[in-house]
């Protein structure tokens with residue numbers, strides 16, 4: 772059986788968990804908290820990031836590599852279109868979501884979610900980058916009704932996990948939700964995905980994990 776390692780507040784963990792649940796893949800969860808310092812976990816995830824997967828064959832980190840493995844090992848139901856170009860468009864959208872939006876907004880999380888502060892210079896740089904990247908994302912994303920079109924795909928696992936963080940972090944630190952400010956009305960889309968049983972399980976587990984007192 773697969774073991775998904777990490778914790779259910781992480782967006783990248785929840786992206787993979789949503790895919791596993793959507794596909795009905797049997798898996799167990801192993802709580803691995805940050806920072807990762809033990810050698811066995813670093814062997815599995817050399818940059819000390821979560822999620823990572825334990826498999827009979829070995830361990831695997833990087834959420835998109837994990838998604839590709841899951842798709843290949845458990846093809847039904849598919850979370851990528853069969854058509855190669857359409858599948859590449861899904862992967863393209865995931866890159867825009869994670870590399871060009873989430874990873875940029877991540878620089879704000881220390882202040883937005885963890886009581887830290889982010890310098891004015893960093894705030895200005897993040898704002899500049901997002902004001903360029905968000906409209907670019909908007910040119911690709913379809914929300915019709917799913918992120919890449921009519922079918923629920925891996926792009927929705929990524930968008931569902933990451934877009935709310937981009938919105939919340941920019942609102943908290945920069946004073947406005949830059950997704951909404953750019954005319955990307957992602958909230959009805961998040962509500963739509965939230966109705967799916969797999970997404971409800973992800974949200975319930977995240978809530979339970981947030982409510983649990985730190986050990």
Ligand SMILES: N[C@@H](CCC(=O)N[C@@H](CS)C(=O)NCC(=O)O)C(=O)O
Pocket residue numbers: 781782783784805818819820821822832833834835
């Ligand atoms: N590119 C990685 C990003 C994973 C990631 O950044 N995970 C965060 C938690 S949401 C983490 O482990 N942060 C700890 C660190 O960067 O040291 C992936 O897709 O798996």
